[in-house]
Amino acid sequence: MDDPQDQAMRVEEVGGFRLLRSLGRGGFGEVFLGEAADGTLAAVKLLHASWSGDADMRRRFAAEVDQARRVSGFCVATILDADPDAAQPWIATEFIDGPTLQASVEADGPRTGVELQRLSVGTATALAAIHAAGVVHRDLKPDNIMLAPDGPRVIDFGIARAVESTSVTASGVVGTIGYMAPEQLEGARLTAAVDVFAWASVMVFAATGREAFPGPTQAARIARILGGEPDLAGLDGAFGATLRACLDKDPSARPDAETLMRWVISAPSGATPARATGGNHTPTTVAPGPDSDHTHTAVAPSSDARTRVGVDHTRVAGQQPTGVPPVDPTRVAGTAQAAPTRNYTRTAPSDAPEASAHARSSGPYPSAPGGAHTPPPSGAYPSAASGAYPPPSGFRGPNSGHFGAAPPYHFVSLRFHDPAHLAEAMQQNWGAAVKVFSEPGERAALGAWLMDDLGDTSVDRSLFRREVRDANLAVASFVAQVRPDLPPVFRGRGVSLAELRALFSDPGPLLTGAPLSNEMVLLARPELLRILSAHQSPESVEYQRLAEDLDRGENAGTLLHGQLSQQLVGWRSSQPNVNPALVLALLLNPHLMVPPDDNGDSGVAEWVDILWQRVSNASTPESAGYAAAVYGSLGTLQALARQRRYWEGRYAEVSTAHEGLVGKVELQNRTGRIIHWCRISLIGLPLGLFLTVMPVWEVIPDLMMWVALLGLVGLVGAFMTRLVLCGPADRRRQRLLDLHNSNHQLPQLTSGVERIRTDLAQARRITSS
Incomplete structure (x- = not known):
């Protein structure tokens, strides 16, 4: 790898x-x-x-x-x-001389007050300009925002796309998990709304230091983005309301960048943007760029993200018109006075063809979106009719006549009279099926047809009575329950164990961030594998085992990172990055479990050797999780290696310079003392001359004269020696200052080097246990 x-x-x-x-x-x-x-x-x-x-x-x-x-x-x-x-x-x-927002928040902490407001205005203005140029960034995150002295700058358009129908309709999933919109994770058609969602996620990080959708694992973070609520604790008032509006699951409900810019500029601190009511002006905006094919009205957010004009997200059925009996919010269908599917079937084309066995086998359905793999016709696999697998509970053949008296259900312009044929059509038309399960009205109509019209008892009612957090999982669950005899498919891609093993045989996209990587992450979820296990095949038990192993592996990798971040000083700011797709790749293809390449960096190589001990000492599936944790920590290992080189290099530099300074300063001090005493000895010259006229012994004046003469010679010699070896006075003073500074630096550098060595030793103890 x-x-x-x-x-x-x-x-x-x-x-x-x-x-x-x-x-x-x-x-x-x-x-x-x-x-x-x-x-x-x-x-x-x-x-x-x-x-x-x-x-x-x-x-x-x-x-x-x-x-x-x-x-x-x-x-x-x-x-x-x-x-x-x-x-x-x-x-x-x-060259922007400033840190990234990611590095700045990690080093200096979250932004607050006016500083946060300036950041939000600057980035929202940048986003509006980007969209005005007809561009969708698609990977807006803290690492892609540089904090220049004159304001934030957005960088790295490596995966950006122009807002054109030929580019944004592709189903490739690209971006950075944690800052991706739900539709981006699901590979749906992308618009500029994904950048607005990412902007709000970035602002949550800037204001709190945490992600908007945190979770212990990547799978948990994905699940929360797709169906959970953002963590906006502490973010109240106008700013919090704006963030809630931008983090709406529905792209059309988010403001466009120009409206967002007006909100953050005009809303005073602590105020809530005015809601669009009666006489208030509601700005109408058009999605930027040539791809804009519709106009939507952007309504300023209220403090309650769930409160929208004409929309109640807590209800399954919509509000009934005046004169119509109210709908019980716990029911999917309407009251008994009307046929549950009448309104739905009235909108369907009257000439829609019947979905027959011939129609299914001849393949009338469109291929899966994005050119993804489309399952072969039903004849290519054993079916309930062939007797290879027992029919599912509640399954009725196309000619049984059991559902003949019930009204049909319309899907992809075809009429369906039994769930079995519908499930097969949905599997072959995945994109259309996702729309059914993602729209409450369509899902309610399907549930009413199954439960009230057909009296079907084979499908879990929660698919229709609870909020659907992941429409793709809902489609997979529906197909698996109604037609477990079909081969497993997800998002139009065959996902038998052989197909999964082939897809995950090359983990390169996971390491480089290629578009396929996030598609692989969506497949690497225990809940999906458990749904796939419902398909009646010899692989059912293997799916269950793989789901349990994936859970255990990812948890093991996260636990290892937790131990390192809690016990090692250098790891405290690192974030866990155990990619479940990489764990699944190693579980499906154990031969890929090899240490990562260190790119010739001896510091990284030492860390990899230490951490890989835990992989070598563990058994499957924990070893796969540990290996994924090592790969996910490569950025941390590279940073630690750079820090070690800096601290050890700086320590060696300062300590070597310190030793030289000590010698030079000692020579300066010695010559200085000699010069000092030689200057004192010069006093003997005038004193000796004075004593020559006094009635004293002649030897005393002569001795003093000789001392003075020797002092003069010593003074000249010491002065010249100090000048040659130690330099002029300015240089000697600078040397003393340098020695003073090195005396202060050495303890800090020594402590830093010792901390790094202690971390390495502690890491060896952790991984060897």
């Missing part, structure tokens, strides 16, 4: 920019601090040499250049020069 980053790439100049040092390294490229001939500093990003021959990577790199050029330079790092067609493509942008 080697990282495809080229290890030997070391260039000195690119496009007229002299590369001074590395600023950071990612899956696709490395960023250097460059200097032009006129002294201009730039951030120079080079595509890794190992990716330069990949046409798709070159296309993505060229798109990044194009996206950045389309956006106004006041809110992004201005492009100075670029050459996406070079042998090793590169882009040079202005």
Whole structure:
């Protein structure tokens, strides 16, 4: 599982920019601090040499250049020069002398008060400018916001896309978990609303230091984003209300960036934006860019995220018109006075064809969205009719006539009279089925048809009576309950164990962040594997076992990281990153469980050797979780290795300089003492001359004269020696100051080095236990 980053790439100049040092390294490229001939500093990003021959990577790199050029330079790092067609493509942008928002919050803590308001206004304005250029960033996160002295700048358009029908309708899932909108996680059609959701998630982090949808594992974070509520504790008033509106699960209910910008600029601290009522003006906005095909009305948020004009999210059925008996909120269908599906069937086309066995086998259904794998026709697998598997509970064949008296259910312009055929059609038309389960009205109509019209008892009622947090899981559950004889499919992709093993045989996307990585994360969920186990096949028990192993593995990896962060000083600010998709990849393909590449960094190599002891000493599935934890901690290991090199290098530098300073200062002190005493001896010259006229022994004046003469010679010699060996007075004073500083630095450096060595020793004890 080697990282495809080229290890030997070391260039000195690119496009007229002299590369001074590395600023950071990612899956696709490395960023250097460059200097032009006129002294201009730039951030120079080079595509890794190992990716330069990949046409798709070159296309993505060229798109990044194009996206950045389309956006106004006041809110992004201005492009100075670029050459996406070079042998090793590169882009040079202005160097922003400031930390990322991620690093700033980790170092200095969350933002509050006016500082937070300035940040929210600056980033919202930048977002509005980005969308005005017809661009969707799709990976807005704290690491992609630089805090320049003149305001925040958004960087890294590596996965951004223009708002065009040819680009945003793709089903590839890209982004960073924790800052991705629900529709982005599910691979649905993306609009500029995903950036608004990400902006709110970033602001929650900036204001609290935690994610908006925290969780102990990635699977838990994904589940909370898809169906849970954000953690906005402590974020009240206008700001909290704005965040709630931006974090709405429904993209159309979020404000657009221009409206958001007006909200954060105009709303005073502690005030709540005015709700759109009667005579109040409600701003009407259009999604930015050429992709805008509809207009929606953005309503300023209230302090209660659940309160919306005309919408009550706590009810399953909608509010009934005047004169119609009210709907019991615990019921899915209407009252007994009307046929439960009458309103639904009235809107269906009258000439919709019947869904027959022939129609199913001949494949009249559209393929899965995004060109994903579409399951073969029913004849390609054993079915209930063939007798290979016993029919599911409540299953009725197409000719049984049991459901003949009930009204049909319309799906993809076809009429269905029994759930079995409908379940198969939904599996083959996954995108349309997701719409049914994600829209309360459609889901209620389906539930009414099954339970009231057909009297079906095979399907779990909670699918229709509770809020659906993940429509994809709901579709998978419905199909598995009604047609367990069908092969397992998820999001239009075959997910038999063989297919899963093949998909997860290459963990490269998980390490580089390629679009397939998040698709793999969506598959690597224990709850999904348990649903798939309901399909009647020899693999059912294996799905259950795999779900339990995935749970245990991910928990083990998270526990290991918890031990390290609690007991090691250098790990305290690190975040757990145990990718469940990587755990699943290692469970399905144990031969992939090898230590990560250290890229020739001896410091990283030492940490990997220490941590991998826990992997080697553990058994499956815990070993897979530990291995995923090591891979997820590579960024931490690289930072620790850099810190160790700095502290040890600085310690060696200061200690060596300190020893030299001590010797020089001692020589200065010795020559100074000699000069001092020689100056005193010069007193013997005038004293000896005075005593020559006095009636005393002649030997005393002569002795004093000789002492004075020797003192003069010693003074000249000591002075010249000090000047030659120790320098002039200014240099000697600077040396004394340097020694004073080194005396203060050495204890701190010694403590830092000892802390690093203590962490290494403690890590060995943790991983060997």
